[in-house]
Each structure stands twice: as C-alpha cells, then as structure tokens.
Amino acid sequence: MRILVIGLGRWGVKHLRVLDELGVEVWVAERSEDRRRLALASGIGPDRVHADFRDGLPHVDAVDVVTPADSHLAVAGHCLRAGKPCFVEKPLAATIGEARELAGIVTATGGLLQVGHVFRFHPVAEALQERLDRDTVGRVRYCTGRFAGFKRPRNDVGITQTDAIHFFDLFAALLRRAPTAVTAALRDYLGRGLDDCAFAAVEYGEVTAFIEASYFAPRTMRECVIVGEGATLVGDFSASTVHVYPNRHVRGSAAWQVSEGPVEVIEAKGPEPLREELAHFLDVVKRGASPSVNVADGLRSLRTVTAARMSSELGRRVLLEEAG
Numbered sequence: 001m002r003i004l005v006i007g008l009g010r011w012g013v014k015h016l017r018v019l020d021e022l023g024v025e026v027w028v029a030e031r032s033e034d035r036r037r038l039a040l041a042s043g044i045g046p047d048r049v050h051a052d053f054r055d056g057l058p059h060v061d062a063v064d065v066v067t068p069a070d071s072h073l074a075v076a077g078h079c080l081r082a083g084k085p086c087f088v089e090k091p092l093a094a095t096i097g098e099a100r101e102l103a104g105i106v107t108a109t110g111g112l113l114q115v116g117h118v119f120r121f122h123p124v125a126e127a128l129q130e131r132l133d134r135d136t137v138g139r140v141r142y143c144t145g146r147f148a149g150f151k152r153p154r155n156d157v158g159i160t161q162t163d164a165i166h167f168f169d170l171f172a173a174l175l176r177r178a179p180t181a182v183t184a185a186l187r188d189y190l191g192r193g194l195d196d197c198a199f200a201a202v203e204y205g206e207v208t209a210f211i212e213a214s215y216f217a218p219r220t221m222r223e224c225v226i227v228g229e230g231a232t233l234v235g236d237f238s239a240s241t242v243h244v245y246p247n248r249h250v251r252g253s254a255a256w257q258v259s260e261g262p263v264e265v266i267e268a269k270g271p272e273p274l275r276e277e278l279a280h281f282l283d284v285v286k287r288g289a290s291p292s293v294n295v296a297d298g299l300r301s302l303r304t305v306t307a308a309r310m311s312s313e314l315g316r317r318v319l320l321e322e323a324g
C-alpha cells in the first residue's frame with residue numbers, strides 16, 4: 001500500500017516513522033524545504049517527496065493528513081473528492097462549520113475518513129473498557145480526566161480543541177453515551193487569542209466527567225478516574241497502568257460505612273497507540289470497511305469543544321444541541 005503523509009511537523013514525523021515500520025510505501029507532501037530534506041534523509045526517494053500534496057495524490061492509495069486544523073477541510077476535502085481514503089488528525093477541523101462541511105463531503109463521495117483520536121487505541125483505554133464491559137465497577141457515578149503539562153502551545157487551535165478533546169471523545173467511547181451538555185471555564189492567560197487552560201464539566205446523560213487541560217502544570221498528567229458504585233478505576237496513560245480500587249459505601253444501621261479491599265494493579269502494556277491507530281486505518285482501507293473512529297465521532301467531539309467555548313463565553317450550562 002502507498003500512503004501519502006501530508007505535513008511533517010512534530011506529529012507528522014511520528015506518523016512517517018510508524019508507517020515506515022508498518023511496511024507501507026510512504027510518500028510525503030510538505031511545503032517546508034527543510035522538512036522535505038528530513039524526508040529525503042530518512043530514505044524516501046526524491047520522486048516520492050513533493051511540496052504540493054496534489055502532485056503525489058495520483059500515485060497513492062490513501063492519505064494521512066497531519067497538517068494544522070485550519071487546513072483540514074481544504075486538504076482532506078480535495079483528497080476525498082479524488083477518491084482517496086483519509087486519515088485526519090484530530091481535531092477534525094478548525095471550526096464546527098468546517099467539520100460539518102467535511103462530513104458532508106464524506107457523505108457525498110461515499111469516502112472513508114478516520115479521525116485521529118489516538119487515546120482510543122491506548123492499552124489503558126482497552127483495559128478500562130474491558131472492566132466497564134464486565135460490569136465490575138457498577139453504576140458509574142462520575143469521571144475525571146486530566147491532560148496537562150508544561151509544554152509549548154499549539155498555534156492553530158486552543159487547548160480545549162487539542163488536549164481536552166482527547167477525554168471528550170474517550171469518555172463518550174468508554175461510557176457508550178453521547179455528551180448532552182457542558183459547563184466550562186476557558187482562559188487565555190498568554191493573551192494569544194487561544195485558550196490555554198480549560199476546565200469543563202461534560203454531561204454524558206446522568207454521568208458527568210470533569211476534565212482539565214492546561215499548558216501550565218509542572219508535570220505531565222494523562223490520567224482519568226471512573227468512579228462507580230462498586231469500584232473505582234484510575235487509568236494512568238503515561239505509566240500505562242490501571243488501578244482498581246474495590247471501594248464501596250455500605251449503609252449500616254446507624255450510618256454509612258466504607259468497604260475497602262486490596263488494590264489491583266493492571267499493567268496495561270501493548271504496542272504504541274499510534275502504531276495501533278494507523279494499522280487500523282490501513283486495515284479498513286484494505287477491506288473497504290468503516291473505521292472505528294469515524295467522521296461522526298470527530299464531529300461529536302468538536303461539537304463538545306464548541307459547547308465548552310459557548311459555555312465559557314455565556315457563563316452558563318450549554319446543551320450540545322445548541323452547538324449545532
């Protein structure tokens with residue numbers, strides 16, 4: 001299979017490496033001459049490296065779009081109209097309007113589009129889903145998610161759209177419920193016109209997930225907590241572990257009592273999530289199947305981002321239906 005990687009930024013270079021490891025014939029489109037030199041230095045032949053993605057498009061079977069979000073509609077839309085299956089890194093687009101337009105192109109062309117919500121393919125997410133499906137947690141009361149750490153901010157979208165969105169999507173998948181409302185506070189402490197700190201309470205029906213994202217925390221935090229009536233799950237995506245706490249409150253004759261047991265530690269090891277994600281894309285392209293993370297998932301997550309932004313601006317709870 002021949003795959004055209006469009007964009008060789010910080011994350012695009014990782015895509016290039018993983019696709020090469022997966023044994024596909026990699027083509028590259030990158031406007032920066034310096035980054036094209038990197039592709040050539042990695043062993044990709046000069047006939048497979050282009051400044052304009054349209055020059056490489058006729059020669060490949062599918063494309064991998066790893067460009068800034070504000071280019072996704074134009075780039076992926078062109079590729080879909082050319083009949084090429086697309087992998088598009090999250091967020092699906094820069095705005096909810098552009099995302100809806102891209103979804104319309106997928107429908108009109110009958111094309112295949114997978115959105116890059118990589119946490120879905122993390123071994124921790126798989127371990128959490130397995131425990132939830134076994135109903136060892138009981139009725140879920142609430143969840144928390146933290147995606148924070150001191151790092152360089154992205155220039156195309158705010159942190160809600162690039163980091164908090166990971167948990168917006170993941171909790172929808174784990175709980176098997178669409179978000180229904182959001183109450184959020186977004187801040188632009190650096191004065192760039194883009195949010196760099198976000199706190200959002202996302203309602204998935206009767207279950208609320210409290211999600212934090214920021215560029216300021218002094219250590220990397222990639223963690224989620226799922227609190228149930230029968231047990232609590234703590235997933236650490238950095239350490240690749242899931243802790244299972246068999247904690248319960250038991251009604252006594254006079255007062256509530258606590259019941260605790262030994263903590264189970266699950267070592268959630270496995271292949272690199274990006275490798276699993278791109279391998280899935282290659283597989284669905286070969287089979288002509290539907291991806292597990294499709295354009296509807298990407299659109300739903302971006303609607304949640306839009307609702308969070310509206311909530312912060314309006315100072316009130318916003319229903320998802322208000323976000324388009």
